[in-house]
Amino acid sequence: MGATTLDHEVVIVGAGFGGLGAGIEFTRQGMTDLAILEREDDLGGTWHVNHYPGLAVDIASVTYSYSFEPNPHWSRLFAPGAELKKYAEHVADKYDLRRHIEFGVAVQRAEWDDDGQYWTVHTDDGRSRTARYLVTATGFLSQPHTPDFPGMDTFAGKIIHTTDWEDGYDFAGKRAAVIGTGATAVQLIPEIARTAKALTVFQRTPIWVVPKIDFAIPAPVQTLFQKVPLTQKAARLVNTAALEALMVFGVLHFKQAKPGNKLAALLSKAHLRAQVRDAATRRKLTPSYDFGCKRPTFSNTYFRVFNQPNVTLQTSPIERVEADAIVCADGTSVPVDTLVLATGFNLWDTNFPAFQIVGRQGRDLGRWWREGRFQAYEGIAVPKMPNFLSLNSPYSYSGLSYFTTIEGQMKHIARLFGELRRRGADTFEVTEEANTAYLDRSTKALDSSVFYAGDCTGSRSYYFNQHGEATLLRPSSTLSTLREMGSFPLEDYTYRAAPVSEPVTAPAPTA
Structure with missing residues (x-):
């Protein structure tokens, strides 16, 4: 140079x-x-x-x-x-x-x-x-994207955006609302539902969710990865191949491999049916668009949340925010004192x-x-x-x-x-x-x-x-x-x- x-x-x-x-x-x-x-x-x-x-x-x-x-x-x-x-x-x-x-x-x-x-x-x-x-x-x-619903500036309760989280915030006894059902919300909602007095999930668009095959990696396996790096490379190769099949054949080559895409959607629907008891709730949680149009996510706990008596799924659009409530287009007024914005990014x-x-x-x-x-x-x-x-x-x-x-x-x-x-x-x-x-x-x-x-x-x-x-x-x-x-x-x-x-x-x- x-x-x-x-x-x-x-x-x-x-x-x-x-x-x-x-x-x-x-x-x-x-x-x-x-x-x-x-x-x-x-x-x-x-x-x-x-x-x-x-x-x-x-x-x-x-x-x-x-x-x-x-x-x-x-x-x-x-x-x-x-x-x-x-x-x-x-x-x-x-x-x-x-x-x-x-x-x-x-x-x-x-x-x-x-x-x-x-x-x-x-x-x-x-x-x-x-x-x-x-x-x-x-x-x-x-x-980060912050929604501008009418009346947002009049809300008297607590507003937390997921990108500006207040560590240690206690939802016990709170009437919480989460706006958004993307990948972040899928991870967060089950955690809030553990302690909140009431949790309303405002869903604009449902998300495809498939089972999450997750487990703790035992110490002996970690030691093996450290001492024999080829074993971890092999694990990486296997996982990458699985992701590649999902991405390339299910998303990028949809026209040529439509059955594979439909199979992924059926897996998600079966996962939903196995975890949510109420048929009406299952219908609301089922996407109307093809698998892969929106980034899918993995979870074993998200769907089950909607069986809890303290959790409500709200699909009517938000019309306005008041000092202590969110009012929906169908006239429903949801009391809220803690508003969580899982509204993604611009x-x-x-x-x-x-x-x-x-x-x-x-x-x-x-x-x-x-x-x-x-x-x-x-x-x-x-x-x-x-x-x-x-x-x-x-x-x-x-x-x-x-x-x-x-x-x-x-x-x-x-x-x-x-x-x-x-x-x-x-x-x-x-x-x-x-x-x-x-x-x-x-x-x-x-x-x-x-x-x-x-x-x-x-x-x-x-x-x-x-x-x-x-x-x-x-x-x-x-x-x-x-x-x-x-x-x-x-x-x-x-x-x-x-x-x-x-x-x-x-x-x-x-x-």
């Missing part, structure tokens, strides 16, 4: 597993002048922000982890959230990333300087930093991207996506955005474990920066032609997916953006993703050397 006079070689935004993976890969590439900017007060991303009761992975831990950094000490097949947080800390320490992380720093915008060929990153503390390369690792689920309006990014020729990434089509070459690069890599992008999420996506992107970074070194270049930019070809391939491949070949009417899935396109998932298998990310055509990028210039430094912090 050419000599740099900037504040940093690389600025990475986000210290979750995506940002840590990028930090590891850039370090492997010999780039040690990194700044990892994290808006929270600690690392771990979603596993730091979320700590509500019942939090656990919904992908087996042997798969939901870096393949190159296995953890032999998971306590359960589906580890509790605290263990994922501890694992993130272990990774940061082992790969010496903590010294690069700045906590409590929220990025507001970033601008590309085409003359100097660098990025200026502005943060909410009034500072700015210059860097040759900018990487966003802000996650897919980082911008992906397409505020998360892509999570802050303003302005590239070459003034291209505003967020505006470009929303006014046109959401797109990113190989789910990581964007035309007119030189030296920019977005780890949470359209058509990037591969498989059901986020770590497939992360490790594929690490392979892409290694190949791209290897070519920069070979050419003696500093700047890269994906071509419009390569980006368009990838978008066309992805769109065509998704034609046979459940999103377009199935019935997703009424699913209200975050897989679909505001244009009605399912642009989140990369339509290829895990093996294909990893292979393609490590072997993309090098001519899909243009390369150039950065100019030699006087030092470019950020201004001092403002008062």
Whole structure:
């Protein structure tokens, strides 16, 4: 690489597993002048922000982890959230990333300087930093959604969003309400139902739930994983194969493998029938859309909750919120003193991207996506955005474990920066032609997916953006993703050397 006079070689935004993976890969590439900017007060991303009761992975831990950094000490097949947080800390320490992380720093915008060929990153503390390369690792689920029902500001009780949980909050004697029935709610609702005097679950869209084959991992097995790593690799392979079958055949190739999709739906319906006694309640809990339109989840306790006398399922839409109640469209008034918002995240309006990014020729990434089509070459690069890599992008999420996506992107970074070194270049930019070809391939491949070949009417899935396109998932298998990310055509990028210039430094912090 050419000599740099900037504040940093690389600025990475986000210290979750995506940002840590990028930090590891850039370090492997010999780039040690990194700044990892994290808006929270600690690392771990979603596993730091979320700590509500019942939090656990919904992908087996042997798969939901870096393949190159296995953890032999998971306590359960589906580890509790605290263990994922501890694992993130272990990774940061082992790969010496903590010294690069700045906590409590929220990025507001970033601008590309085409003359100097660098990025200026502005943060909410009034500072700015210059860097040759900018990487966003802000996650897919980082911008919480708060509903704006009429009267929300008049509610006199306690409001808790699942991303801002109050540890130790006691639901005993409380008349609680949970709004939302996504994956978070499926984990949380059984915990609240244990002690709440009354719990009303407000469901807008039911979710497909399948049995969770979970168990404690005995100490001898953990010791075996530690002493014979191949055994844990084998466990990872088996679990990955099962997830691959569910994702590739049940979701991505719905048109060709419709019986497999229907079998998954029948499994969920049988699970529901076995756990919920009341037929009317079962009907309300049964999705009307095809399996896979909305991310399914695993639980052995969620359905059973609705047999409890203190739990009510409410499917009439919320009309307004009052000081001590929620009023539904059918006229039902539900007394509430504790309101829990399990309302998910805003992906397409505020998360892509999570802050303003302005590239070459003034291209505003967020505006470009929303006014046109959401797109990113190989789910990581964007035309007119030189030296920019977005780890949470359209058509990037591969498989059901986020770590497939992360490790594929690490392979892409290694190949791209290897070519920069070979050419003696500093700047890269994906071509419009390569980006368009990838978008066309992805769109065509998704034609046979459940999103377009199935019935997703009424699913209200975050897989679909505001244009009605399912642009989140990369339509290829895990093996294909990893292979393609490590072997993309090098001519899909243009390369150039950065100019030699006087030092470019950020201004001092403002008062």
